Amino acid sequence: MTYVVTENCIACKYTDCVEVCPVDCFYEGENMLVIHPDECIDCGVCEPECPAEAIRPDTDEAMESWVDFNLKYAELWPVIVTKKDPLPAAADRDGEPGKMADFSSNPGLGG
Protein backbone atom coordinates (compact mmCIF):
# COMPACT_ATOMS: atom_id res chain seq x y z
CA MET A 1 0.00 0.00 0.00
CA THR A 2 0.98 3.59 -0.53
CA TYR A 3 -0.44 7.06 -0.42
CA VAL A 4 -0.54 9.12 -3.63
CA VAL A 5 -0.75 12.78 -4.53
CA THR A 6 -3.71 13.55 -6.79
CA GLU A 7 -4.89 16.29 -9.16
CA ASN A 8 -5.78 18.98 -6.65
CA CYS A 9 -2.09 19.44 -5.78
CA ILE A 10 -1.51 20.95 -9.22
CA ALA A 11 -1.01 24.73 -9.12
CA CYS A 12 -1.27 24.73 -5.30
CA LYS A 13 1.78 22.72 -4.19
CA TYR A 14 1.39 23.20 -0.49
CA THR A 15 4.35 21.41 1.03
CA ASP A 16 3.08 20.72 4.56
CA CYS A 17 3.32 17.02 3.72
CA VAL A 18 7.11 16.95 3.28
CA GLU A 19 7.68 18.19 6.81
CA VAL A 20 5.91 15.22 8.37
CA CYS A 21 7.02 12.39 6.07
CA PRO A 22 9.23 10.04 8.12
CA VAL A 23 10.96 8.61 5.05
CA ASP A 24 11.28 11.73 2.84
CA CYS A 25 9.44 10.18 -0.10
CA PHE A 26 8.00 13.35 -1.71
CA TYR A 27 9.36 14.51 -5.07
CA GLU A 28 8.89 17.97 -6.50
CA GLY A 29 7.69 18.97 -9.96
CA GLU A 30 7.31 22.51 -11.22
CA ASN A 31 3.70 22.80 -10.00
CA MET A 32 2.95 19.55 -8.14
CA LEU A 33 4.42 17.02 -5.71
CA VAL A 34 4.30 13.23 -5.97
CA ILE A 35 4.98 10.34 -3.56
CA HIS A 36 7.33 7.52 -4.47
CA PRO A 37 5.08 4.46 -4.00
CA ASP A 38 8.03 2.16 -3.34
CA GLU A 39 9.38 4.39 -0.57
CA CYS A 40 6.10 5.33 1.14
CA ILE A 41 5.64 3.28 4.33
CA ASP A 42 1.91 3.91 4.38
CA CYS A 43 1.97 5.69 7.74
CA GLY A 44 -0.71 8.13 6.61
CA VAL A 45 0.62 11.13 8.53
CA CYS A 46 0.72 13.32 5.40
CA GLU A 47 -2.93 12.79 4.48
CA PRO A 48 -4.56 15.11 7.04
CA GLU A 49 -1.73 17.62 6.67
CA CYS A 50 -2.55 18.49 3.04
CA PRO A 51 -4.65 21.71 3.04
CA ALA A 52 -5.91 20.80 -0.45
CA GLU A 53 -6.85 17.24 0.56
CA ALA A 54 -4.90 16.02 -2.45
CA ILE A 55 -3.27 13.02 -0.72
CA ARG A 56 -5.22 9.76 -0.84
CA PRO A 57 -4.56 6.13 0.11
CA ASP A 58 -4.27 3.87 -2.91
CA THR A 59 -7.08 1.78 -1.46
CA ASP A 60 -9.55 4.52 -2.41
CA GLU A 61 -11.50 4.02 -5.63
CA ALA A 62 -9.83 4.70 -8.98
CA MET A 63 -6.38 5.31 -7.54
CA GLU A 64 -4.46 2.83 -9.75
CA SER A 65 -3.66 5.43 -12.39
CA TRP A 66 -2.47 7.85 -9.69
CA VAL A 67 -0.07 5.23 -8.34
CA ASP A 68 1.45 4.89 -11.82
CA PHE A 69 1.54 8.67 -12.20
CA ASN A 70 3.26 9.17 -8.83
CA LEU A 71 5.81 6.46 -9.57
CA LYS A 72 6.63 7.88 -12.99
CA TYR A 73 7.36 11.39 -11.80
CA ALA A 74 8.99 10.37 -8.50
CA GLU A 75 11.68 8.77 -10.61
CA LEU A 76 12.14 11.92 -12.71
CA TRP A 77 11.91 14.73 -10.14
CA PRO A 78 14.17 15.74 -7.21
CA VAL A 79 13.32 14.82 -3.63
CA ILE A 80 11.88 17.59 -1.45
CA VAL A 81 12.40 17.43 2.32
CA THR A 82 11.87 21.03 3.43
CA LYS A 83 8.61 22.97 3.49
CA LYS A 84 8.46 26.01 1.22
CA ASP A 85 5.82 28.58 0.26
CA PRO A 86 2.87 27.23 -1.77
CA LEU A 87 2.41 28.52 -5.31
CA PRO A 88 1.08 32.12 -5.36
CA ALA A 89 -2.45 31.24 -6.49
CA ALA A 90 -2.75 28.17 -4.22
CA ALA A 91 -5.65 29.44 -2.12
CA ASP A 92 -7.64 30.56 -5.17
CA ARG A 93 -7.10 27.39 -7.17
CA ASP A 94 -7.67 24.84 -4.38
CA GLY A 95 -10.61 22.73 -5.52
CA GLU A 96 -10.71 24.04 -9.09
CA PRO A 97 -11.82 21.31 -11.54
CA GLY A 98 -9.78 20.28 -14.57
CA LYS A 99 -6.37 21.18 -13.16
CA MET A 100 -4.72 18.36 -15.09
CA ALA A 101 -4.70 20.68 -18.13
CA ASP A 102 -2.15 22.84 -16.27
CA PHE A 103 0.10 19.99 -15.11
CA SER A 104 3.79 20.58 -15.80
CA SER A 105 6.05 17.56 -16.17
CA ASN A 106 9.10 19.77 -15.55
CA PRO A 107 11.05 19.05 -12.38
CA GLY A 108 10.92 21.45 -9.45
CA LEU A 109 13.94 22.62 -7.49
CA GLY A 110 13.68 20.04 -4.70
CA GLY A 111 15.62 20.50 -1.50
Next chain:
Amino acid sequence: MPAFYSEEVLDVTHWTDHLFSFRTTRNAGFRFASGQFAMIGLEISGKPLLRAYSMASANWEDQLGFYSIKVPGGPLTSRLQCIRSGDWILVSRKPTGTLLLDHLAPTGTLLLLCTGTGIAPFVSILHDPETYDRFQRVVLVHGCRTVAELAYGKSTVASLRADPIFADLVNRLTYHPTVTREPFRNRGRVTEIAKSGALGPLTPDTVRVMVCGSPEMLRESREMLEARGFTEGSGNGPGTYVIEKAFAEQ
Protein backbone atom coordinates in the same frame (compact mmCIF):
# COMPACT_ATOMS: atom_id res chain seq x y z
CA MET B 1 25.24 13.84 8.65
CA PRO B 2 24.06 10.23 8.86
CA ALA B 3 20.30 9.79 8.70
CA PHE B 4 20.26 7.67 11.86
CA TYR B 5 21.39 7.71 15.44
CA SER B 6 22.88 4.50 16.80
CA GLU B 7 21.40 3.75 20.20
CA GLU B 8 22.52 1.09 22.66
CA VAL B 9 19.94 -1.34 23.96
CA LEU B 10 19.75 -1.07 27.77
CA ASP B 11 17.17 -3.72 28.62
CA VAL B 12 14.58 -5.95 26.96
CA THR B 13 11.37 -7.32 28.50
CA HIS B 14 9.43 -10.17 26.88
CA TRP B 15 5.80 -9.88 27.95
CA THR B 16 4.35 -12.78 25.98
CA ASP B 17 5.48 -15.06 23.17
CA HIS B 18 4.69 -12.30 20.71
CA LEU B 19 5.10 -9.01 22.61
CA PHE B 20 8.23 -7.34 23.93
CA SER B 21 9.49 -3.92 24.93
CA PHE B 22 12.96 -2.47 25.15
CA ARG B 23 14.77 0.66 26.24
CA THR B 24 17.77 2.30 24.63
CA THR B 25 20.09 5.22 25.11
CA ARG B 26 18.87 8.54 23.66
CA ASN B 27 21.06 10.90 21.69
CA ALA B 28 20.81 14.41 23.16
CA GLY B 29 20.01 15.70 19.68
CA PHE B 30 16.96 13.46 19.27
CA ARG B 31 13.90 15.50 20.20
CA PHE B 32 10.30 14.41 19.81
CA ALA B 33 6.83 15.47 20.83
CA SER B 34 4.76 13.10 22.96
CA GLY B 35 2.81 10.74 20.68
CA GLN B 36 5.29 10.79 17.79
CA PHE B 37 6.99 7.85 16.10
CA ALA B 38 10.32 7.36 14.34
CA MET B 39 11.79 4.83 11.96
CA ILE B 40 13.88 2.38 13.92
CA GLY B 41 15.58 -0.86 13.04
CA LEU B 42 18.74 -2.79 12.45
CA GLU B 43 21.49 -2.87 9.91
CA ILE B 44 21.06 -6.08 7.93
CA SER B 45 23.77 -7.04 5.41
CA GLY B 46 25.04 -3.47 5.42
CA LYS B 47 21.63 -1.92 4.78
CA PRO B 48 19.22 -0.33 7.25
CA LEU B 49 15.98 -2.30 7.73
CA LEU B 50 13.49 0.03 9.40
CA ARG B 51 9.90 0.18 10.57
CA ALA B 52 7.85 2.91 12.25
CA TYR B 53 7.78 2.70 16.06
CA SER B 54 6.18 5.11 18.49
CA MET B 55 8.33 6.33 21.32
CA ALA B 56 6.89 4.60 24.39
CA SER B 57 8.73 6.79 26.87
CA ALA B 58 8.50 10.33 28.18
CA ASN B 59 9.89 13.01 25.91
CA TRP B 60 11.87 14.40 28.88
CA GLU B 61 13.63 11.10 29.74
CA ASP B 62 17.23 10.40 28.79
CA GLN B 63 16.26 6.95 27.46
CA LEU B 64 13.95 5.79 24.69
CA GLY B 65 11.31 3.07 25.10
CA PHE B 66 9.66 0.98 22.39
CA TYR B 67 6.95 -1.70 22.41
CA SER B 68 6.73 -4.30 19.64
CA ILE B 69 5.05 -7.39 18.41
CA LYS B 70 7.03 -10.37 17.14
CA VAL B 71 5.84 -11.51 13.75
CA PRO B 72 7.09 -14.98 12.79
CA GLY B 73 9.16 -14.49 9.65
CA GLY B 74 8.69 -10.70 9.82
CA PRO B 75 11.73 -9.09 8.19
CA LEU B 76 12.47 -6.77 11.10
CA THR B 77 10.61 -8.05 14.16
CA SER B 78 11.90 -11.60 13.78
CA ARG B 79 15.40 -10.13 14.22
CA LEU B 80 14.55 -7.30 16.59
CA GLN B 81 13.03 -9.70 19.11
CA CYS B 82 16.51 -11.22 19.56
CA ILE B 83 18.20 -7.99 20.70
CA ARG B 84 19.87 -7.94 24.10
CA SER B 85 21.33 -5.24 26.28
CA GLY B 86 24.54 -4.00 24.72
CA ASP B 87 23.28 -4.40 21.14
CA TRP B 88 22.75 -1.35 18.93
CA ILE B 89 19.72 -0.21 16.97
CA LEU B 90 19.20 2.56 14.43
CA VAL B 91 16.83 5.46 15.15
CA SER B 92 15.96 7.93 12.39
CA ARG B 93 16.52 11.63 13.01
CA LYS B 94 13.01 12.63 11.94
CA PRO B 95 10.26 11.82 14.42
CA THR B 96 6.74 12.54 13.18
CA GLY B 97 3.11 11.59 13.73
CA THR B 98 -0.46 12.75 14.10
CA LEU B 99 -1.15 11.93 17.77
CA LEU B 100 -0.14 15.34 19.07
CA LEU B 101 -1.70 17.40 21.85
CA ASP B 102 -1.33 20.43 19.57
CA HIS B 103 -3.69 18.81 17.06
CA LEU B 104 -6.56 18.85 19.57
CA ALA B 105 -8.45 21.87 20.88
CA PRO B 106 -8.18 21.45 24.68
CA THR B 107 -11.33 20.62 26.60
CA GLY B 108 -12.53 18.45 29.49
CA THR B 109 -11.63 14.86 28.68
CA LEU B 110 -8.89 13.26 26.62
CA LEU B 111 -9.96 9.76 25.52
CA LEU B 112 -7.10 7.50 24.39
CA LEU B 113 -8.38 4.48 22.45
CA CYS B 114 -5.92 1.75 21.50
CA THR B 115 -5.54 -1.91 20.71
CA GLY B 116 -2.46 -4.13 20.95
CA THR B 117 0.83 -2.27 20.50
CA GLY B 118 -1.22 0.84 19.72
CA ILE B 119 -0.80 1.75 23.37
CA ALA B 120 2.85 2.74 22.72
CA PRO B 121 2.36 6.40 21.71
CA PHE B 122 0.05 6.92 24.66
CA VAL B 123 2.84 5.97 27.05
CA SER B 124 4.63 9.20 26.14
CA ILE B 125 1.36 11.16 26.19
CA LEU B 126 0.55 9.84 29.68
CA HIS B 127 4.04 10.78 30.90
CA ASP B 128 3.74 14.38 29.67
CA PRO B 129 2.64 16.91 32.34
CA GLU B 130 1.29 19.03 29.47
CA THR B 131 -1.43 16.39 28.94
CA TYR B 132 -2.80 17.06 32.41
CA ASP B 133 -2.49 20.82 31.94
CA ARG B 134 -4.71 20.69 28.88
CA PHE B 135 -7.27 18.12 30.03
CA GLN B 136 -9.14 17.71 33.29
CA ARG B 137 -9.55 13.98 32.83
CA VAL B 138 -7.58 11.39 30.83
CA VAL B 139 -9.15 8.03 29.96
CA LEU B 140 -7.04 5.20 28.54
CA VAL B 141 -8.97 2.31 26.96
CA HIS B 142 -6.66 -0.52 25.89
CA GLY B 143 -8.10 -3.53 24.12
CA CYS B 144 -6.32 -6.86 23.62
CA ARG B 145 -7.36 -10.39 22.82
CA THR B 146 -6.12 -11.90 26.09
CA VAL B 147 -5.35 -10.80 29.65
CA ALA B 148 -1.67 -11.67 29.20
CA GLU B 149 -1.45 -9.13 26.38
CA LEU B 150 -2.49 -6.37 28.79
CA ALA B 151 0.61 -6.86 30.98
CA TYR B 152 2.75 -4.13 29.43
CA GLY B 153 -0.02 -1.54 29.73
CA LYS B 154 -0.84 -2.59 33.25
CA SER B 155 2.80 -2.32 34.29
CA THR B 156 3.19 1.07 32.58
CA VAL B 157 0.16 2.55 34.31
CA ALA B 158 1.26 1.09 37.67
CA SER B 159 4.68 2.71 37.43
CA LEU B 160 3.13 6.00 36.34
CA ARG B 161 0.85 5.95 39.37
CA ALA B 162 3.87 5.26 41.61
CA ASP B 163 5.94 8.10 40.11
CA PRO B 164 6.10 11.05 42.53
CA ILE B 165 6.24 13.48 39.58
CA PHE B 166 2.69 12.49 38.69
CA ALA B 167 1.34 12.03 42.21
CA ASP B 168 -1.05 14.98 41.94
CA LEU B 169 -2.02 14.27 38.34
CA VAL B 170 -2.78 10.59 37.96
CA ASN B 171 -5.88 10.68 40.12
CA ARG B 172 -7.38 12.25 36.99
CA LEU B 173 -6.38 9.20 34.92
CA THR B 174 -8.86 6.39 34.30
CA TYR B 175 -7.36 3.14 32.99
CA HIS B 176 -9.78 0.71 31.36
CA PRO B 177 -8.13 -2.45 30.01
CA THR B 178 -10.42 -4.80 28.13
CA VAL B 179 -10.17 -8.18 26.41
CA THR B 180 -12.21 -9.84 23.70
CA ARG B 181 -11.32 -13.52 23.82
CA GLU B 182 -11.36 -14.67 27.44
CA PRO B 183 -12.96 -13.87 30.79
CA PHE B 184 -11.86 -10.64 32.47
CA ARG B 185 -13.50 -7.95 34.55
CA ASN B 186 -13.82 -5.78 31.41
CA ARG B 187 -14.90 -7.40 28.17
CA GLY B 188 -15.58 -6.11 24.69
CA ARG B 189 -14.16 -4.06 21.89
CA VAL B 190 -12.71 -0.63 22.50
CA THR B 191 -15.23 1.05 20.21
CA GLU B 192 -18.15 -0.68 21.94
CA ILE B 193 -16.92 0.56 25.30
CA ALA B 194 -16.50 4.11 23.98
CA LYS B 195 -20.03 4.03 22.52
CA SER B 196 -21.60 2.54 25.65
CA GLY B 197 -21.13 5.73 27.65
CA ALA B 198 -19.73 3.71 30.55
CA LEU B 199 -16.69 6.00 30.63
CA GLY B 200 -18.63 9.19 29.96
CA PRO B 201 -20.55 10.65 27.04
CA LEU B 202 -18.85 10.51 23.64
CA THR B 203 -19.39 14.02 22.29
CA PRO B 204 -17.08 16.58 20.68
CA ASP B 205 -18.52 19.16 23.07
CA THR B 206 -16.49 17.83 25.97
CA VAL B 207 -14.21 15.03 24.68
CA ARG B 208 -11.10 14.84 22.51
CA VAL B 209 -10.04 11.47 21.17
CA MET B 210 -6.74 9.92 20.10
CA VAL B 211 -6.90 6.56 18.34
CA CYS B 212 -4.14 4.03 17.62
CA GLY B 213 -4.71 0.41 16.71
CA SER B 214 -5.27 -2.15 14.01
CA PRO B 215 -6.61 -1.07 10.59
CA GLU B 216 -10.03 -2.52 11.45
CA MET B 217 -10.15 -0.73 14.80
CA LEU B 218 -9.14 2.53 13.11
CA ARG B 219 -11.91 2.19 10.54
CA GLU B 220 -14.52 1.48 13.21
CA SER B 221 -13.27 4.34 15.38
CA ARG B 222 -13.28 6.86 12.56
CA GLU B 223 -16.85 5.92 11.60
CA MET B 224 -17.94 6.10 15.23
CA LEU B 225 -16.37 9.53 15.76
CA GLU B 226 -17.39 11.11 12.45
CA ALA B 227 -20.98 9.96 13.05
CA ARG B 228 -20.93 11.90 16.32
CA GLY B 229 -19.59 15.09 14.77
CA PHE B 230 -15.91 14.74 15.69
CA THR B 231 -13.49 16.35 13.21
CA GLU B 232 -9.92 15.28 12.52
CA GLY B 233 -7.18 17.63 13.71
CA SER B 234 -3.83 18.16 12.01
CA GLY B 235 -0.91 20.57 11.86
CA ASN B 236 -3.16 22.85 9.82
CA GLY B 237 -5.61 23.27 12.63
CA PRO B 238 -6.71 21.53 15.81
CA GLY B 239 -9.75 19.27 15.69
CA THR B 240 -11.56 16.98 18.07
CA TYR B 241 -9.87 13.68 17.19
CA VAL B 242 -6.64 12.33 15.73
CA ILE B 243 -5.87 8.85 14.49
CA GLU B 244 -2.78 6.78 13.70
CA LYS B 245 -1.94 3.24 12.73
CA ALA B 246 -0.28 0.87 15.14
CA PHE B 247 2.76 0.03 13.11
CA ALA B 248 5.12 -2.89 12.66
CA GLU B 249 2.84 -5.55 11.28
CA GLN B 250 5.89 -7.30 9.79
